Amino acid sequence: MGRGRQKAKHTKIARELKYDTYNVNYSALERELGHHDDEYVDKWADQYNDEDEDETSPLSSSQA
Template identity: 55%
Template sequence: MGRGRAKAKQTKVARELKYSSHETDFDALQRELSGNSSDKHEDGKSYDDDPYDDRYDEYRR
């Protein structure tokens, strides 16, 4: 049980995304595509530099 409610919500969200028109923020798109990412460690290194680094370690218990 409960799958029907989750599926209905997914369907609603998909329908909203498909049929609603959104204003495109071309400046944000340009920043994202240019690679100016704020996805960095505190020491300035990118998370992509270390393949064994898990950016979610601080959230694990």
């Protein structure tokens, strides 16, 4: 009995996603994205070795 309800709920949600139209405020999205720098900055980059670095680097020897 539970599977029938579950399937009906999933079918209902799928129909809503397929047929409903959503209004997107593109100007607000553009303003939000415009405040960020164009260049991506990885704030965690200095904590991990690069994949192409040698295993004898100072970071890998101190972690062993």
